[in-house]
Amino acid sequence: MLSPQQLDATFAALADPTRRAILARLAMGETSVMELAEPFAMSQPAISKHLKVLERAGLISRGREAQRRPCRVEVMPLLQATDWLENYRRTVESSFQRLDVLLEELKAREKKARHSKPQTKPPTKENHG
Amino acid sequence: MKNIGTLQVSTPTDREIVLTRVFNAPRHLVFDAFSKPELLKRWFGPHGWSLTTCEVDFRVGGGFRFILQGPDGQQMGMRGTYREIAPPERSVHMESFDDFPGESQVTSTLIEKDGKTTLTAVVLYPSKEVRDAVIKSGMEHGAAETYDKLEEMLVSLVA
Numbered sequence: 001m002l003s004p005q006q007l008d009a010t011f012a013a014l015a016d017p018t019r020r021a022i023l024a025r026l027a028m029g030e031t032s033v034m035e036l037a038e039p040f041a042m043s044q045p046a047i048s049k050h051l052k053v054l055e056r057a058g059l060i061s062r063g064r065e066a067q068r069r070p071c072r073v074e075v076m077p078l079l080q081a082t083d084w085l086e087n088y089r090r091t092v093e094s095s096f097q098r099l100d101v102l103l104e105e106l107k108a109r110e111k112k113a114r115h116s117k118p119q120t121k122p123p124t125k126e127n128h129g
Numbered sequence: 130m131k132n133i134g135t136l137q138v139s140t141p142t143d144r145e146i147v148l149t150r151v152f153n154a155p156r157h158l159v160f161d162a163f164s165k166p167e168l169l170k171r172w173f174g175p176h177g178w179s180l181t182t183c184e185v186d187f188r189v190g191g192g193f194r195f196i197l198q199g200p201d202g203q204q205m206g207m208r209g210t211y212r213e214i215a216p217p218e219r220s221v222h223m224e225s226f227d228d229f230p231g232e233s234q235v236t237s238t239l240i241e242k243d244g245k246t247t248l249t250a251v252v253l254y255p256s257k258e259v260r261d262a263v264i265k266s267g268m269e270h271g272a273a274e275t276y277d278k279l280e281e282m283l284v285s286l287v288a
Contacts, residue, residue, distance in 0.1 A: 007261075085138055085140070085264060088138060088146075088264045089136055089138040091175045091176070092136055092138070092148060093135065093136040093150075094175060094176040095172060095173060095174055095175060095176075096136055096150055096152075096172075098171065098172035099152070099159075099162055099171075099172040100152065100153070101172075102162060102168060102171045102172050103152055103153065103154035103158055103159065103162060104153075104154075106154065106158045106161070106162070106168075107154055107155075107158065110158070
């Protein structure tokens, strides 16, 4: 599991739209920096900077071949970053779904009580017309 | 639609978690469900966990003691104190987990409209570290399903 510091790095890396687009591109298959830079209106050094951020966050890894250094996406940090809050949300939501069922029951009980109980309120002036 | 009330979770500051959820019931019933032990026992806790101990002294200055039991017999205890009680709209309480350091403040507000109730719970933790530890434990106790497809998730991140 990731430490809070690693998660911070992951979230910070994901906060940038260009870096998310790079990840989306890499999800289709590994590619070189040159190929990556093509669809973006950015220089290779600018793309390399983004790649360094992604690499530090553990979101991508880069091959060793000196010239090409292909980039590939790393799955786990990404899954853990999104799962972290999502799993918390699901835990609480599963509890609230049982509450939904209980509330339906309470509503039905209240409705039944209203219908079966004779009016206990004393008649008001309006009722006497 | 079945899931009218899907829970929203956000972290507006690094010490808070804000939960928002719509319930298809008037707010006095939702308020009861959060404050009466016989009702809390029916729903409170992660999937597969049950509230085996639920003692509630529902008045300002009063407290509560919960013990949740998990599917493998593991236990998770929590306790707290009520700070403000204004039925059926608002309550403020402090709470802490036996296994975590620090006490958090929970401010719950119930707004009713057309027979539906929106719950907003703001949980304020003593530090970012405590908040993160609590979210992580939620992750461990929750269903540890992960997304099937990385690509699917990336598409939603880019969108």
